[in-house]
Amino acid sequence: MAVASSSQSDLRPDHAAGALSELAEQLRSMAANDNLDDHDAIRLVTDVRDRLFKTEPHQSSVLIADPATSGEVRYDAMLGALAEEVSMRHGHLVPPWASTPERFLKPWWFVSPYPAQRTIAFREAPGPYAARGVFIARRSLERT
Numbered sequence: 001m002a003v004a005s006s007s008q009s010d011l012r013p014d015h016a017a018g019a020l021s022e023l024a025e026q027l028r029s030m031a032a033n034d035n036l037d038d039h040d041a042i043r044l045v046t047d048v049r050d051r052l053f054k055t056e057p058h059q060s061s062v063l064i065a066d067p068a069t070s071g072e073v074r075y076d077a078m079l080g081a082l083a084e085e086v087s088m089r090h091g092h093l094v095p096p097w098a099s100t101p102e103r104f105l106k107p108w109w110f111v112s113p114y115p116a117q118r119t120i121a122f123r124e125a126p127g128p129y130a131a132r133g134v135f136i137a138r139r140s141l142e143r144t
Contacts, residue, residue, distance in 0.1 A: 020067040020079055023048045027070035036072075038111060042140060045078050050143045052086045063087055066097035077105045077132040084128035105133030111140065 023044060030036035052063075063083045070076050080103030084094045097103070110118045111134065121135040129136055 019048050019052055020063060020083060021065065024067040024070045024075075024079060027072065027075050031071050038074075041072075041075055041078075042111065042136070045075075045082060046141055046143060049082055049085070049141060052082070053089060055090075063092070063098075064095045066095070069102075073102065073105060074109045074134070077103050077109070077134050078129070079103070081126070081128040081132050081134055085126060088128070103132060108133040108135060111136040 026044060027036065027041060030040065063086060067079055070079065080098040080100075083098040087094045087098075110121055112118060112121055117137065118135065121137045121140075122130075124138045125135045126138060126141070129141075
């Protein structure tokens with residue numbers, strides 16, 4: 001199942017189990033074909049985030065499985081942040097893989113290329129993202 005073409009309805013348990021792994025694989029595949037930019041990556045992350053937020057709390061416990069690397073450190077940090085955010089939302093412990101050093105960025109990444117947006121991102125970035133050095137405005141993570 002490709003993340004971009006998946007259903008927008010509630011995620012079935014089998015889809016929840018593989019959501020982050022599929023996202024990492026899709027990011028890796030697109031990057032390998034030079035067919036990935038930050039806008040596409042954010043769109044994919046936002047789609048998976050939205051679907052995982054709609055899962056039942058017992059389904060999100062499958063985030064314990066390490067999705068492996070996407071091949072891009074910025075997106076790996078976002079995957080770690082996403083896992084922490086969903087885990088916290090559903091009352092689970094953060095999976096250990098999400099807190100490994102390779103899931104944190106130095107230097108920080110301000111997702112927007114526009115300087116005026118960086119101040120907003122610095123102020124609004126959800127905690128799990130900011131802690132990993134990923135500064136993105138909260139509304140950029142929400143489906144419109």
